[in-house]
Amino acid sequence: MDFTALGITALVAVLCGLDRTAAGQFMICRPIVAAPLTGLLLGEATIGLQIGAMLELLWLGRLPVGAAIPPDDSQVAVGCTFLAVMGHAQTGLPPQALAAASLLIGMPFGKAGQLFDRLARLLNARLLNRAELALDSSQPKQLEKLHLYGLWHFAAASLATLAVVICGGMVCLPLFCKYMETSLVSAAPWLWLLFPLVGIGSLLSGLKVPRGAFLFGGSFVIGLFVLALR
Amino acid sequence: MKLPRSVLLRVLSRSFLLQASWNYEQMQSLGLIYALGPAFRYYYRDAVLLAAYRRHLEYFNTHPYLATTVIGAVLKLEEQTQQGIDPGFTIKEFKSALVAPCAAMGDAFFWGAVRPVAAVFALLLAFHGSWWGPVSFLVLFNLPHIWFRLQGLIKGYGGGVRVVSLLQRWHLSDWAIYLKQSLVVLLGFFTAVLGATAAENLDAGLAWGCFAGPVVMALSVLLRRKVTPLLMIILLSLLLLSWYQLH
Numbered sequence: 001m002d003f004t005a006l007g008i009t010a011l012v013a014v015l016c017g018l019d020r021t022a023a024g025q026f027m028i029c030r031p032i033v034a035a036p037l038t039g040l041l042l043g044e045a046t047i048g049l050q051i052g053a054m055l056e057l058l059w060l061g062r063l064p065v066g067a068a069i070p071p072d073d074s075q076v077a078v079g080c081t082f083l084a085v086m087g088h089a090q091t092g093l094p095p096q097a098l099a100a101a102s103l104l105i106g107m108p109f110g111k112a113g114q115l116f117d118r119l120a121r122l123l124n125a126r127l128l129n130r131a132e133l134a135l136d137s138s139q140p141k142q143l144e145k146l147h148l149y150g151l152w153h154f155a156a157a158s159l160a161t162l163a164v165v166i167c168g169g170m171v172c173l174p175l176f177c178k179y180m181e182t183s184l185v186s187a188a189p190w191l192w193l194l195f196p197l198v199g200i201g202s203l204l205s206g207l208k209v210p211r212g213a214f215l216f217g218g219s220f221v222i223g224l225f226v227l228a229l230r
Numbered sequence: 231m232k233l234p235r236s237v238l239l240r241v242l243s244r245s246f247l248l249q250a251s252w253n254y255e256q257m258q259s260l261g262l263i264y265a266l267g268p269a270f271r272y273y274y275r276d277a278v279l280l281a282a283y284r285r286h287l288e289y290f291n292t293h294p295y296l297a298t299t300v301i302g303a304v305l306k307l308e309e310q311t312q313q314g315i316d317p318g319f320t321i322k323e324f325k326s327a328l329v330a331p332c333a334a335m336g337d338a339f340f341w342g343a344v345r346p347v348a349a350v351f352a353l354l355l356a357f358h359g360s361w362w363g364p365v366s367f368l369v370l371f372n373l374p375h376i377w378f379r380l381q382g383l384i385k386g387y388g389g390g391v392r393v394v395s396l397l398q399r400w401h402l403s404d405w406a407i408y409l410k411q412s413l414v415v416l417l418g419f420f421t422a423v424l425g426a427t428a429a430e431n432l433d434a435g436l437a438w439g440c441f442a443g444p445v446v447m448a449l450s451v452l453l454r455r456k457v458t459p460l461l462m463i464i465l466l467s468l469l470l471l472s473w474y475q476l477h
Contacts, residue, residue: 022250025294027345027371032352033364045361052364053356056349058459063341066291066333067254071460104467107460124253131260131287140283144267147260150251183474189431190470193424195463196353197442200417200424201449202459203346209410213447219415220443223422228436 002086005042009082009166010159012038016074017158021064021117022151031055031077038081047088048081050099054192055080055107057199061206069121072113072161079165080106083173091177097184100191101176102169109168113161120153231309233269233387240268241305242383245298257291262301269305273312282308285322292329293336298379300328302386303393310390317391324391335402343409344374350416357423421446 016029028034032052039048055077062070083102088095127146134142177184204216233241248261263286270282292300307321317324348370356363386393425442432438453459 021252022247024246025249026375027368030345030349030367032349032356032367036356036361036364046359049356049359049361049363053353056353058463060346060349063337065337065341067257100467104464108464111460121253124251125255127251127260128253128255128287131263135280135284135287138280140279143260143283143287144264147251147264148247150253150260151247154250180471180475183471186474187467187470190428191467193428193431194466194470196357196420197424197446198449198453198459198463198466200421200446201462202453204414204417204446204450205453207410207414209407209414211411212414215411215414216418216421216447217443219418220422220425223419224425224436224439227422227426227439 005082005085006166008041009038009078010162012041013075013078013158013162014155016078017161018151018154020072020074020154020158022154029074031073034074035077035081038078039085042082042085044081044085044088044095047084047095047099050096050192051077051081051084051103054099054103054195057196057203058107059202060199061203069114069117072110072117072158075113075158075161075165076103076106076110079110079162079169082166083169086170087173087177090174091181093177093181094185094188096192097188098177100188100195101180101184102173103195104191105172105176106165106169109165110161112164113157116157116160117154120150120157123153124150231273231312233272233305233309237268237272238383238387241265241301242298242379244268245294245301245379245383248294248297256287256289258294258297259287259290262286262290262297265297265301266304269308273308288322290325290329292332293340295340295375295378296332296336296382299382299386299393299397300325300332302383302388303328303390304386306387306390328394331397335397335400335406338406339402339409340375343406343413345371347409347413347416350413350420354416354420354423357420417446418443 012034016034019026020029035052035055036045036048039045055073059071059073064070080102083106084098087098087102127149131143131146134146244265248258248265251260252258263283266286270279274282304321304325307317307324310317348367351370352363352367355366385396389396421442425439426436428442429436429439453462
């Protein structure tokens with residue numbers, strides 16, 4: 001295993017994990033940014049861009065509203081890019097096929113992210129008790145330190161999710177590629193289309209927009225017409 | 231005692247870490263204290279500072295991008311209370327009245343509208359391998375993000391309780407609806423692009439791309455019936471792989 005690549009991936013995972021909730025929320029954590037960034041740093045930018053484009057829409061409709069925790073697509077994007085880049089170096093399969101394979105394997109493991117995220121938030125609740133104690137002992141500065149301590153919890157949760165995605169992927173991906181190699185290569189161009197199609201369906205299913213069907217149908221027909229004129 | 235610009239800048243920069251200790255009990259309460267910290271230390275000392283912190287160590291949850299609006303208004307109210315001006319309600323009452331509408335408007339506008347519109351626009355570029363995809367996503371999303379954070383603090387601190395009418399003037403709920411309509415249009419166009427690519431894969435005429443629209447509509451109906459996207463993608467991918475395995 002390439003430990004430098006793993007270290008870089010872990011750094012991107014922490015950056016994205018923090019950006020997701022705890023710090024900034026500039027949306028570096030979105031797959032369309034996180035995966036290409038990982039790919040770029042690992043020297044396989046195209047694989048990252050492909051993974052980001054395939055994954056972006058799938059869980060975009062799951063909003064981080066109130067106490068709801070959406071599936072951790074950031075760590076899935078980062079972890080799957082790492083898996084695909086390593087797989088590409090080892091097997092020589094086409095990038096598109098490996099991007100699809102690593103996502104199919106990595107996405108179910110990514111569900112663990114919700115568990116770790118919940119755990120981080122539960123641990124953060126303990127900081128509140130310590131904050132009360134700090135106020136009782138007249139240490140207002142301590143409150144600010146305790147608040148920043150929460151960043152460690154979120155960073156640890158990101159790394160834990162990444163570890164599950166990468167470990168699970170490293171066990172399952174070689175087997176998957178070995179048995180499905182031929183069909184994977186043939187099906188790759190279709191899988192490349194299938195992911196965004198399901199993503200669009202998923203987004204549309206959650207949208208309540210006046211005249212939505214009319215707008216969608218109209219722009220689809222006009223779009224096809226414009227593409228036909230090219 | 232008016233806050234200097236340097237203190238307001240520190241409050242603004244700290245607002246980016248509002249959710250660092252997000253938890254299920256009081257959600258962003260410690261984050262609020264962290265953001266208010268530089269201003270409070272300017273206003274208060276010793277026991278009064280402790281009392282101010284204790285006053286704000288309570289449930290607080292709003293949209294992180296609109297939080298600066300609440301923070302700015304809270305700072306103004308703290309300032310007015312010091313000057314002996316009675317706004318007719320407590321800061322606690324004002325905060326609890328403002329956080330929920332800000333959260334609802336922010337969720338609908340940023341998470342439900344700006345983010346998907348920026349994402350679909352970026353995907354239209356990234357799908358053809360363009361690096362402008364991720365770049366345009368970051369720019370399109372973060373322009374309104376940063377603008378609202380900055381304006382929220384300036385207007386919130388400048389206006390105090392009058393910030394409520396400012397929030398109404400922003401018409402965020404209406405903008406969310408317009409953006410969602412644009413999103414549906416972009417999704418329709420993106421589906422057409424995917425349909426055209428599928429027709430190219432098949433080496434068939436573009437007319438075959440017409441199937442993409444109904445396929446997406448059928449998928450959206452299925453997904454509305456509690457089928458998760460993950461399950462659907464795995465099932466459809468396995469079907470596709472089995473087809474190629476058998477042929």
